[in-house]
Amino acid sequence: MPLTTGIVGLPNVGKSTLFNAITRAGAESANYPFCTIDPNVGVVDVPDRRLDRLAEIVRPQRVVPTSFQFTDIAGLVKGASKGEGLGNQFLSHIREVDAIIHVVRCFEDENITHVSGQVDPVSDMETINLELILADLESVERRLERVARQKKSGDRNAEKEYNVLEKLREGLVEGKPARRLALEEEELERVKSLNLLTLKKMLIAANVSEEDVAAPENNPHVRAVREQASEERAEVVTVSAQLEAEIVELEGDEREQFLADLGLESSGLDRLVAASYRLLGLITFFTAGEKEVRAWTIREGTRAPQAAGQIHSDFERGFIRAEVVAYEDLMKAGSMAGAREQGLLRSEGKEYVMKDGDVVHFRFNV
Numbered sequence: 001m002p003l004t005t006g007i008v009g010l011p012n013v014g015k016s017t018l019f020n021a022i023t024r025a026g027a028e029s030a031n032y033p034f035c036t037i038d039p040n041v042g043v044v045d046v047p048d049r050r051l052d053r054l055a056e057i058v059r060p061q062r063v064v065p066t067s068f069q070f071t072d073i074a075g076l077v078k079g080a081s082k083g084e085g086l087g088n089q090f091l092s093h094i095r096e097v098d099a100i101i102h103v104v105r106c107f108e109d110e111n112i113t114h115v116s117g118q119v120d121p122v123s124d125m126e127t128i129n130l131e132l133i134l135a136d137l138e139s140v141e142r143r144l145e146r147v148a149r150q151k152k153s154g155d156r157n158a159e160k161e162y163n164v165l166e167k168l169r170e171g172l173v174e175g176k177p178a179r180r181l182a183l184e185e186e187e188l189e190r191v192k193s194l195n196l197l198t199l200k201k202m203l204i205a206a207n208v209s210e211e212d213v214a215a216p217e218n219n220p221h222v223r224a225v226r227e228q229a230s231e232e233r234a235e236v237v238t239v240s241a242q243l244e245a246e247i248v249e250l251e252g253d254e255r256e257q258f259l260a261d262l263g264l265e266s267s268g269l270d271r272l273v274a275a276s277y278r279l280l281g282l283i284t285f286f287t288a289g290e291k292e293v294r295a296w297t298i299r300e301g302t303r304a305p306q307a308a309g310q311i312h313s314d315f316e317r318g319f320i321r322a323e324v325v326a327y328e329d330l331m332k333a334g335s336m337a338g339a340r341e342q343g344l345l346r347s348e349g350k351e352y353v354m355k356d357g358d359v360v361h362f363r364f365n366v
Helices: 015-028 049-058 084-095 121-152 156-173 185-190 220-232 241-247 252-261 268-280 304-311 313-317 327-333 336-341
Strands: 004-008 041-045 062-064 067-072 099-105 201-207 236-239 282-288 292-299 319-326 346-348 358-364
Touching (some): 004 015, 004 084, 015 041, 015 241, 049 062, 049 282, 067 268, 099 268, 121 220, 201 268, 236 241, 268 282, 313 319, 327 358
Parallel strands (some): 004 067, 004 099, 062 292, 282 358
Antiparallel strands (some): 319 358
C-alpha cells in the first residue's frame, strides 16, 4: 500500500483548491496517468530533475517517475472530536494516512468568509490541533480502562502499557500532541495499535495570495505561522493554492517562464511533494536501461533486497547482488560503461543500505 499524506484544514482556507490543483497535476502527467483511487485520493508524479538527466544519458523507450499519494480529508471544524461536522468520520480518515498536511489561510479576501470571522492562522492551527488531541485523549482513556483491569490481575505487559498510556494521557490533558512527549521506541510499539492522530508527523502549508508568493516572509500571517510551527518542530511550506490551479494548466517552457516571471524556481506543489518526502523519511533510487528509466520510492534505511522487492517480489526472493553507482558519479562518468571503466560501479550484497540517488541493476535468480 503506498504511503499517503492527508490534507486537513478548516473550511475556506483553500484546502479544496489546493487538492484540485494536485489532482489536475496528476491528470496532466504524460508519463504516469493520474489515478483516482476513490473520490478524495489523488496520485501525482514526484518531480525529480535527476530522472530527466538519466534519460538524456540512457535514451530509453520511456521514462517513469515515482509517485506520491494525497488524501483530501474534508469536514474538520471546531467540535470535530465530538462529532461536529461529521467529525468522527473524518477523524477516522486521518488515522489511515501516514502524515498530515495542515493547510492554513494566510491571505485576506473579503469575498471569502473565514469560518471564525477573521483570518487568524495561528488560531486555526490551535483549533485543529485541539480536535486531534481530544480525539486521541478519548482513545487513550478507553484503552486505559481496559488495561487497568488487566494490570490488577498481575499482567506485567499490561502494567508496562498502562504506564505508557498514563504518560500519554497526562501530556494530552496538558494540550501536548503525542509526538512531543519523547516516547521511546518500546513505548511507541506498545501503543502502535491506537494509531494516534497526534503521533503523525505534520507539515504546515501556509496558503498565501499570488502577490505574496515570491516573498512570503513579508506576510505577517506567515511569520506567525512559522513561529508557531517551530514549537511543534513542523516544517512550513508557503503555497498559493489559487496560483497552483493556474500553474497546472501550463506545460513545458510556458510553465517554466511563468514561474520565472514570479521569481520562483519551482511550483508550490513541487515543494509540497518534496517536503512530504522528507517528512516521511523517503528516498528515491533509479533503474536505468534501454527499455525504461524509472524512479522508485523507499524508506531511508532500506536494504538492497527489500528495495529490489519494490520492483518485483521475485527480485527480493532470489536476490544475488546489486550493481550500484551513485547518481553524481554516473553524471561525471557520462555513461554506465564509463562508470564501470572508472571503477565507480560497485557490487553490493544483502546488507547494503540503499542511498538516495543510487542507480541500480539487481542480479537475482529464482
